[in-house]
Amino acid sequence: MNDEASPSPVRRRRGRGARERILKAATALFTSQGVNTTGMDQLTTAAHVSKRTLYTHFASKDDLVHAYLSQLRDGLLPDDTAAADSGADPRKQLLAVFDCDPLASDGPVRGCPFLNAAVEIPDPDHPVHQLAAAYKAEFTRRLTALARRAGARDPEELGEQLALLYDGAAARSTTFNDTAAGRQARVIAVGLIDAATAPAP
Amino acid sequence: MNDEASPSPVRRRRGRGARERILKAATALFTSQGVNTTGMDQLTTAAHVSKRTLYTHFASKDDLVHAYLSQLRDGLLPDDTAAADSGADPRKQLLAVFDCDPLASDGPVRGCPFLNAAVEIPDPDHPVHQLAAAYKAEFTRRLTALARRAGARDPEELGEQLALLYDGAAARSTTFNDTAAGRQARVIAVGLIDAATAPAP
Secondary structure, three states: OOOOOOOOHHHHHHHHHHHHHHHHHHHHHHHHHOOOOOOHHHHHHHHOOOHHHHHHHOOOHHHHHHHHHHHHHHHHOOOHHHHHHHOOOHHHHHHHOOOOOOOOOOOOOOOOHHHHHHHHOOOOOOHHHHHHHHHHHHHHHHHHHHHHHOOOOOHHHHHHHHHHHHHHHHHHHHHHOOOHHHHHHHHHHHHHHHHHHOOOO | OOOOOOOOHHHHHHHHHHHHHHHHHHHHHHHHHOOOOOOHHHHHHHHOOOHHHHHHHOOOHHHHHHHHHHHHHHHHOOOHHHHHHHOOOHHHHHHHOOOOOOOOOOOOOOOOHHHHHHHHOOOOOOHHHHHHHHHHHHHHHHHHHHHHHOOOOOHHHHHHHHHHHHHHHHHHHHHHOOOHHHHHHHHHHHHHHHHHHOOOO
């Protein structure tokens, strides 16, 4: 198969297929072995593409890591907007983050891919580190929005606290390779939500 | 300077100096840029040793990472034994973990080196990952011992909860490169300690 054929509808379909295969292979390898120890050679083999095709779709390894995290973003963020429309219970939505992947995965436990990327690429000025920090800020903002709808007296504080519990559970699940910390975080979260939404004494 | 001179008292002194220089350089580089992106070539340059000297003291990169973490261990673990002798207030000792390095560092904020190593080397069977997990288990055990001395009704639960808060603060400090999360974790910790040690209603 020649992904570098001249432009045509067929080529464009193949091109899209290659991009998807690369991202799928990158997600599997970055998740299981980390970003820095995964090389472009290994990625071309796993995705069944040539190196030229890989670099046609992603100009650099950094670009590929950025795309890998970007495609995970919407699936991992709590959806506060749709929930507001559907009238769902914001308290349940706050607690649901502790019941979902990656904290409650059935497979190998690898924690939060954004926290992990921030560790692997520690330079605060690096685009991937900035993407990870922006993700965690948006995650916190959405928990704050849900905390406000749940009637918390100080939604910013409760949002930050629940995000910190989430990150603690993610870090411990990465270290211990089990999901016990997610359940412990949920217990603390219930207490914090109850205290933050109880009538003032 | 020739670190590979024939054995003599001078050689042994030089050998010890080289080992210390290597560990010091490794600590600086592993902390600032991570374990996986720091190469043995860069380490020999930073430590002013030959590659042969480096491999005389550390048979492999894994050995060096293991030694780097091992020398940090006692400085970062809360000392429950000495405290028991000195009659210090266990509640203050529990809270002190949130006021100390690495959560309250004056310099660049890089979080917990053991959590970071567990992310960088995700294989649960790898000796470095196992060292990191054993460290966090011992950290939790010591918090549990302090929680017991503080009069917690369920010391295991409180120890696990405080360790989870600590790890959440560490993960967020790595991501956001600031120490705000350590202070937030301390606020939650005060509430959990108070609730766990209050007289039963």
